[in-house]
Amino acid sequence: MSTDHLKIQFKLHPVPECLLSRNPPPHVNSIEQYKKLYEESIKNPTEFWGKLANELLTWHTPFQTVLSGGFEHGDVTWFREGRLNASYNCLDRHAIKNPDKVAIIYEADEPGQDRKITYGELLRDVCRFANVLKAHGVKKGDTVSIYMPMVPEAVIAILACARLGAVHSVVFAGFSPGSLRDRILDASSKIVITADESCRGGRTIHTKKIIDEALVECPGVEHVFVFRCTGSSVPFSSPRDVWWHDELEKQRPYCPPEIVNAEDPLFIMYTSGSTGKPKGVIHTTGGYLLNAAATLKYVFDYHEGDIMGCMADIGWITGHNCIIYGPLANGGTAVLFGSTPIYPTPSRYWEVVAKHKITQFYTAPTAIRLLRKFGREYVDPHDLSSLRVIGTAGEPINPDTWEWYNEVVGRNVCSVIDTYWQTETGSVTVTPFPGATATKPGSATFPFFGIDLAILNPDTGEEIETTEAEGVLAIRRPWPSMARTIYNNHNRYLDTYMRPYKGYYFTGDGAGRDHDGYYWIRGRVDDVINVSGHRLSTSEIESALIMHPMTAEAAAIGVSNEIKGQCVQAFVTLKPNSNNTDVKDLTLQVRKYIGPFAAPEKVYIVNDLPKTRSGKIMRRILRKIVEGQTDSLGDLSTLANPDTVDTLIEEVKNS
Ligand code: WT7
Numbered sequence: 001m002s003t004d005h006l007k008i009q010f011k012l013h014p015v016p017e018c019l020l021s022r023n024p025p026p027h028v029n030s031i032e033q034y035k036k037l038y039e040e041s042i043k044n045p046t047e048f049w050g051k052l053a054n055e056l057l058t059w060h061t062p063f064q065t066v067l068s069g070g071f072e073h074g075d076v077t078w079f080r081e082g083r084l085n086a087s088y089n090c091l092d093r094h095a096i097k098n099p100d101k102v103a104i105i106y107e108a109d110e111p112g113q114d115r116k117i118t119y120g121e122l123l124r125d126v127c128r129f130a131n132v133l134k135a136h137g138v139k140k141g142d143t144v145s146i147y148m149p150m151v152p153e154a155v156i157a158i159l160a161c162a163r164l165g166a167v168h169s170v171v172f173a174g175f176s177p178g179s180l181r182d183r184i185l186d187a188s189s190k191i192v193i194t195a196d197e198s199c200r201g202g203r204t205i206h207t208k209k210i211i212d213e214a215l216v217e218c219p220g221v222e223h224v225f226v227f228r229c230t231g232s233s234v235p236f237s238s239p240r241d242v243w244w245h246d247e248l249e250k251q252r253p254y255c256p257p258e259i260v261n262a263e264d265p266l267f268i269m270y271t272s273g274s275t276g277k278p279k280g281v282i283h284t285t286g287g288y289l290l291n292a293a294a295t296l297k298y299v300f301d302y303h304e305g306d307i308m309g310c311m312a313d314i315g316w317i318t319g320h321n322c323i324i325y326g327p328l329a330n331g332g333t334a335v336l337f338g339s340t341p342i343y344p345t346p347s348r349y350w351e352v353v354a355k356h357k358i359t360q361f362y363t364a365p366t367a368i369r370l371l372r373k374f375g376r377e378y379v380d381p382h383d384l385s386s387l388r389v390i391g392t393a394g395e396p397i398n399p400d401t402w403e404w405y406n407e408v409v410g411r412n413v414c415s416v417i418d419t420y421w422q423t424e425t426g427s428v429t430v431t432p433f434p435g436a437t438a439t440k441p442g443s444a445t446f447p448f449f450g451i452d453l454a455i456l457n458p459d460t461g462e463e464i465e466t467t468e469a470e471g472v473l474a475i476r477r478p479w480p481s482m483a484r485t486i487y488n489n490h491n492r493y494l495d496t497y498m499r500p501y502k503g504y505y506f507t508g509d510g511a512g513r514d515h516d517g518y519y520w521i522r523g524r525v526d527d528v529i530n531v532s533g534h535r536l537s538t539s540e541i542e543s544a545l546i547m548h549p550m551t552a553e554a555a556a557i558g559v560s561n562e563i564k565g566q567c568v569q570a571f572v573t574l575k576p577n578s579n580n581t582d583v584k585d586l587t588l589q590v591r592k593y594i595g596p597f598a599a600p601e602k603v604y605i606v607n608d609l610p611k612t613r614s615g616k617i618m619r620r621i622l623r624k625i626v627e628g629q630t631d632s633l634g635d636l637s638t639l640a641n642p643d644t645v646d647t648l649i650e651e652v653k654n655s
């Protein structure tokens with residue numbers, strides 16, 4: 001592969017002077033210090049992580065073995081003899097010392113309805129709800145599905161599970177009943193926690209109704225705890241359904257934490273892969289918590305008194321890590337944001353930053369692209385002087401959006417961090433360090449501690465040893481927060497991550513490394529689409545489309561989009577005698593089966609799809625046709641039906 005493009009000199013942004021002269025100084029305050037720590041973490045991982053694990057976490061039983069096992073069998077363990085409890089680490093140890101310190105600042109959908117929750121209060125609420133769960137039979141190792149809006153009770157539900165050693169599986173509140181059902185069934189949860197309704201961007205979401213629809217096909221669910229959020233009357237079927245507030249009143253606000261093994265699972269997080277069925281990624285208590293704590297401290301350069309403002313939903317790994325486990329493990333304060341960037345106006349983020357004096361602000365590039373379109377007049381009137389670190393995650397950030405973020409939001413005095421990671425990595429993997437790394441817009445720069453990156457030739461699997469490299473991104477050795485398995489499907493775990501390139505963890509992303517050693521993430525090399533930072537698989541969307549009675553075949557593709565990064569477009573062929581299908585029905589089909597965020601922007605009804613002789617749909621050709629690159633369609637000789645291409649070009653043009 002040519003690497004000429006890696007020779008381009010990108011603008012280098014040094015660490016802003018004012019960050020270096022601060023007191024206290026950044027945790028890592030020069031590139032030399034970063035390099036030294038990074039080298040230690042790679043040369044001597046046992047000492048490095050052993051020390052950090054004792055510094056950042058409280059163990060009820062100390063560990064003896066820092067790391068054992070490896071990628072081949074997927075038997076990696078970290079801190080295997082160690083015993084601890086995640087909620088104790090996030091709550092008790094801070095509440096004992098400092099009960100009045102604010103743990104969570106809740107910014108509700110409607111401006112002006114914010115609420116502060118201290119460590120003392122949060123501990124009591126979590127204990128009470130843990131006792132409720134206990135009274136209903138929840139115990140260590142049980143899985144509990146949580147489908148909740150962005151309210152403090154969601155944090156309480158999550159930590160109550162952790163307190164009992166129960167495994168939480170939070171399903172993003174944007175998922176449809178069908179997706180929710182699949183996730184509840186896959187996790188075999190007997191308990192579901194939800195709310196009556198919720199509000200987002202001024203609109204009401206009928207959460208309980210969605211749950212009821214999902215549960216029609218989940219006979220194993222014994223209880224649904226319903227938090228009263230809006231107070232509207234909702235369908236309620238006792239004794240399965242139980243009101244959160246009724247039960248809470250009965251319980252004492254202390255519940256002893258269930259001390260678990262470091263390798264006991266803390267949670268399941270479903271994510272899309274290249275096949276239809278979502279994968280239940282398993283994260284463990286010790287390793288995950290350590291990396292979450294370390295991310296907040298080092299990647300966000302978190303100091304006592306800082307206010308972490310992560311705008312993600314708690315239904316994604318970013319929310320788990322940067323709203324709950326990272327900030328609370330550090331005894332910090334996190335904002336829980338229950339609205340959208342543009343409700344009621346495109347100033348909302350900046351009003352929230354100014355009001356709560358947020359020091360670290362974190363969102364997805366898609367939000368920045370959207371706000372940039374509205375213009376800086378929505379940003380400028382707000383006092384953003386509290387900000388020190390502004391970050392993005394979830395998808396590539398294009399350099400001009402980066403520059404806008406840096407100049408307009410960061411006023412050139414903040415550190416801008418483009419952080420690369422995945423649900424499976426559990427914590428930030430490639431990132432600048434705020435006090436150390438000179439940044440290049442569009443590059444996630446360097447690996448985090450302990451992350452041993454490699455760029456492989458995708459065809460041969462050989463590692464590219466030169467500094468300048470272009471290929472697929474892999475990791476050479478285990479790190480504490482790596483996913484340990486896929487729930488009930490270890491073989492799929494090995495197939496997806498460990499077997500594509502022997503001896504490596506395979507990320508699924510393409511990447512380049514330039515002459516200065518900076519990493520540039522190119523995006524997925526598999527059939528995963530990234531819409532506004534939401535990860536979707538093409539086959540998931542296709543399965544939804546095929547469920548429509550009129551659909552014969554379907555192909556979904558990701559097409560570049562100015563705001564969303566990518567958007568979904570779909571090609572459908574119809575069964576005979578079904579010419580009247582309305583394209584809207586097909587879009588609705590996807591909304592219904594997956595969720596609104598997955599809905600195709602466009603559906604083309606066509607005569608035939610380009611296929612290989614073995615019947616594989618060539619999505620690459622569809623993508624080129626839609627993007628107008630019909631003169632670079634590549635080799636069509638492998639197609640079983642090359643004539644379809646010209647017809648398709650016409651069909652797309654005329655639609
Ligand atoms: C995929 C993972 C960030 C955690 C939440 C998303 C893409 C993520 C970046 C980035 C370019 C990125 C990758 C990755 N991605 N961060 N900074 N630059 N691409 O986790 O839903 O598991 O998605 O998001 O393609 O594989 P996720």
